[in-house]
Amino acid sequence: MSNSFWGHSTSKAQEESSPSRIDPASGLVSSEQMRQVEERLFAAGMPVAALMEKVGLAIFAQLQRDFPQATRIGILCGTGHNGGDGLVVGRELLLAGKTVKVWLAKPDLKPLTAEHARYLKALGAEFIADFRELAECDLLIDALFGIGLNRPLGDPWVGAVGWANASGIPILSLDLPSGLNDQTGEIWGCCVRAACTYTLGLWKRGLWQEAALPWVGQLHRIEFGIPEWALLTQGSPTVPRLLLQPGSHFPPDPPLDTHKYRQGSLLLVAGSAAYAGAAVLAGLGARSSGAGMVTMVVPTGLKPLIHTVLPEVLVHAWEGIPTLPPGKSPAKGFQALAVGPGLGETRLPVLEVLLRDWTGIPWVMDADGLNVLAELGVEHLRGRGIRAILTPHLGEFRRLFPRIPLSDRIEAAQQAASQSGAVVVFKGSRTVIAAPSGQCWVNPASTPALARGGSGDVLTGLIGGLLARWGGTGSPIDESILLRCACAGVWWHAQTALQLAKERGLTGVDPARLAEHLPQALRTLRQEQVIRY
Numbered sequence: 001m002s003n004s005f006w007g008h009s010t011s012k013a014q015e016e017s018s019p020s021r022i023d024p025a026s027g028l029v030s031s032e033q034m035r036q037v038e039e040r041l042f043a044a045g046m047p048v049a050a051l052m053e054k055v056g057l058a059i060f061a062q063l064q065r066d067f068p069q070a071t072r073i074g075i076l077c078g079t080g081h082n083g084g085d086g087l088v089v090g091r092e093l094l095l096a097g098k099t100v101k102v103w104l105a106k107p108d109l110k111p112l113t114a115e116h117a118r119y120l121k122a123l124g125a126e127f128i129a130d131f132r133e134l135a136e137c138d139l140l141i142d143a144l145f146g147i148g149l150n151r152p153l154g155d156p157w158v159g160a161v162g163w164a165n166a167s168g169i170p171i172l173s174l175d176l177p178s179g180l181n182d183q184t185g186e187i188w189g190c191c192v193r194a195a196c197t198y199t200l201g202l203w204k205r206g207l208w209q210e211a212a213l214p215w216v217g218q219l220h221r222i223e224f225g226i227p228e229w230a231l232l233t234q235g236s237p238t239v240p241r242l243l244l245q246p247g248s249h250f251p252p253d254p255p256l257d258t259h260k261y262r263q264g265s266l267l268l269v270a271g272s273a274a275y276a277g278a279a280v281l282a283g284l285g286a287r288s289s290g291a292g293m294v295t296m297v298v299p300t301g302l303k304p305l306i307h308t309v310l311p312e313v314l315v316h317a318w319e320g321i322p323t324l325p326p327g328k329s330p331a332k333g334f335q336a337l338a339v340g341p342g343l344g345e346t347r348l349p350v351l352e353v354l355l356r357d358w359t360g361i362p363w364v365m366d367a368d369g370l371n372v373l374a375e376l377g378v379e380h381l382r383g384r385g386i387r388a389i390l391t392p393h394l395g396e397f398r399r400l401f402p403r404i405p406l407s408d409r410i411e412a413a414q415q416a417a418s419q420s421g422a423v424v425v426f427k428g429s430r431t432v433i434a435a436p437s438g439q440c441w442v443n444p445a446s447t448p449a450l451a452r453g454g455s456g457d458v459l460t461g462l463i464g465g466l467l468a469r470w471g472g473t474g475s476p477i478d479e480s481i482l483l484r485c486a487c488a489g490v491w492w493h494a495q496t497a498l499q500l501a502k503e504r505g506l507t508g509v510d511p512a513r514l515a516e517h518l519p520q521a522l523r524t525l526r527q528e529q530v531i532r533y
C-alpha cells in the first residue's frame with residue numbers, strides 16, 4: 001500500500017496497473033486462491049508442519065494480546081489442519097500455564113493434526129468426549145473448519161456449534177468461523193458466532209461480505225510472511241480489495257494560486273416539494289467536499305430554503321417544466337452532475353432534460369435518478385456514452401439489475417459494473433465499489449449509525465463534489481477518476497460517521513451533522529492516518 005496519504009505515489013499507481021498480484025494487506029481471496037498460494041510455498045520447500053507451527057505461534061501471540069485474562073481455554077477441534085492450528089495454539093497456552101481442554105469432533109484426524117493431538121495429550125491437556133464439559137471455560141477456540149469447508153455442517157458439528165453459540169463464552173475462530181462460506185459470507189446451515197476471527201495469511205473474501213457481519217466479530221489477519229512470488233492470482237484477473245485508506249483516491253490539495261472555478265463546479269439536481277430535505281442534505285455533502293462552486297437545480301418552492309441553509313450555493317429554480325441554468329453549456333460550466341436525491345414525482349421530466357443535453361459531463365446517480373434508470377434500462381447509460389457512478393442501496397440495486405443474483409454482493413457489484421459500464425457503489429453495511437474494468441473495493445469500516453434516512457443523500461453530494469474537484473484540476477474524468485471519487489467518498493463518509501458515533505453515540509449521527517462534520521473528520525484522519533474497524 002502507498003505510504004502517502006494524499007499523494008499520487010508510484011507504488012500505488014503500479015499496484016493499480018498490475019492487478020494480477022494480490023496485496024496481502026488488502027486483497028480478498030477465495031479458499032481456492034489461498035490454497036494456490038500455499039501450494040506455491042510448499043512446492044518451493046516450505047514444510048507443511050513448519051508453516052502450521054509458524055501460524056500457530058503467531059495466533060498464540062495475538063491471542064495473548066487480545067485475551068490476556070483467559071485462563072481456561074476450550075478448543076473445538078476438527079479433523080483437518082484447522083484443527084491442527086488449534087492444537088498448536090493449545091500447546092502454547094498449556095505451556096504458558098493455562099488450563100486447556102480439547103473436544104475432538106471425530107477421531108480420524110489428518111496425520112499432522114493427529115501428531116499434535118498426541119503431543120498435547122502427553123503434555124497433560126484434557127481431551128473430553130462431550131463438548132458440554134467446556135462450559136467452565138472462559139474462552140473457546142473454534143478450530144473445526146477453515147478453508148477446507150465445502151458443504152453444510154452435519155452431526156456432530158451442528159450440536160457443538162449450537163451449544164458454543166448459546167454458551168455465552170467468547171469464541172475465537174481460526175481462519176474462518178466454522179460454517180461460513182468463504183466466498184459469499186453466507187452460512188452453511190449453521191455457523192460459529194465468533195467474538196473474534198483471526199484469518200491466516202490473506203483475507204478470505206467471505207469474511208468481508210455483508211452476510212458475514214453477524215458471525216465474524218472483530219477481524220484480524222495473522223501475517224506469516226508470504227513472499228511476493230507466491231501472491232500471483234490465477235484465473236481471476238482482479239482480486240477485490242479492502243479500502244484501507246484513501247491514499248491517492250482524493251483530489252490533490254488546492255494550489256495556493258487556485259480560484260473557485262479551478263476547484264470544480266458541481267451541478268446538483270435534487271429535491272422536490274415532498275422531499276426538500278434530500279436536496280439540502282445532498283447540498284451539505286457537496287459543500288463539505290470542498291468543490292469550488294455548487295449550483296442546485298430545484299423546483300421554485302425550494303429556493304428560499306436552499307438560500308437560507310446553503311447561502312453560497314447558486315440556485316436555479318424551475319416551475320412546471322424542469323429547466324437548467326441558462327447561458328451555461330455542460331462543456332464549459334460544470335465538471336460534474338449529481339442527480340437523484342428526493343426528485344420524487346418530478347424525476348422523469350428532470351431526467352429527460354438531463355439525458356437530452358447533459359451527457360458530456362460525469363454523473364453521480366442516486367435514489368430517484370436510479371429509479372428512472374431502472375425504468376429506462378441500465379444499457380441506456382452506455383448507449384448515451386455517459387460516464388457515471390451509480391450509488392444504489394439494496395432495493396435500488398434489485399430494480400436496476402433484476403437478473404443479478406445477490407448471494408455474493410461483491411460479485412454482484414462487479415457484474416453490475418460490467419453490465420452498466422458505470423462505477424457501481426453498492427451501499428450497505430459493507431459497501432462494495434466496483435468498476436467495469438473489474439477493479440473492486442470493499443469498505444471495511446462503517447457503523448450502523450448511518451442506517452437512517454438521508455445518510456445516502458449526503459454521500460451523493462459528497463461524491464459529486466469530489467468529481468467536480470477532480471474535473472477542476474483538468475484531469476480527464478475516466479474510469480480511474482470515477483473509481484477514486486467513489487472510493488474516497490465512501491471511505492470519508494463512513495469514517496466521519498465512526499468518529500461522530502464515538503463522540504455522540506449511535507443515535508447522534510444525524511445526516512446534517514454528518515455532513516457538517518466531514519471536513520473536521522478528514523483533518524483528524526489526516527493527522528492520525530488510521531483505519532477504524
Ligand SMILES: NC(=O)C1=CN([C@@H]2O[C@H](COP(=O)(O)OP(=O)(O)OC[C@H]3O[C@@H](n4cnc5c(N)ncnc54)[C@H](OP(=O)(O)O)[C@@H]3O)[C@@H](O)[C@H]2O)[C@@H](O)CC1
Nearest residue numbers: 048051052080081082145146147148149150151152153175
Ligand atoms: N494447507 C496447510 O498446510 C495449512 C493450512 N492451515 C490451516 O489449515 C486449514 C485448512 O485445512 P484443511 O485443508 O485440512 O481443511 P479444514 O478446514 O481443516 O477441514 C478439514 C476437512 O473437513 C472436511 N469437510 C469439509 N466440509 C465438511 C463438513 N461440512 N463436514 C464434515 N467434514 C467436512 C474436508 O475434507 P473432505 O471430507 O471434503 O475430504 C476438509 O479437508 C486452514 O483453514 C488453516 O487453518 C495453516 O495451518 C497453514 C498451513
Ligand SMILES: Nc1ncnc2c1ncn2[C@@H]1O[C@H](COP(=O)(O)OP(=O)(O)O)[C@@H](O)[C@H]1O
Nearest residue numbers: 427428429446447448450451453454455456457
Ligand atoms: N448497518 C450499516 N452499517 C454501515 N453503514 C450503513 C448501514 N446501513 C446503511 N449504511 C450506509 O448509510 C447510507 C444509507 O444510504 P441510503 O440507503 O441511500 O439512504 P438515504 O436514501 O435515506 O439517504 C449508505 O452509505 C450505507 O452504506
Ligand SMILES: [K+]
Nearest residue numbers: 142145174176
Ligand atoms: K474455524
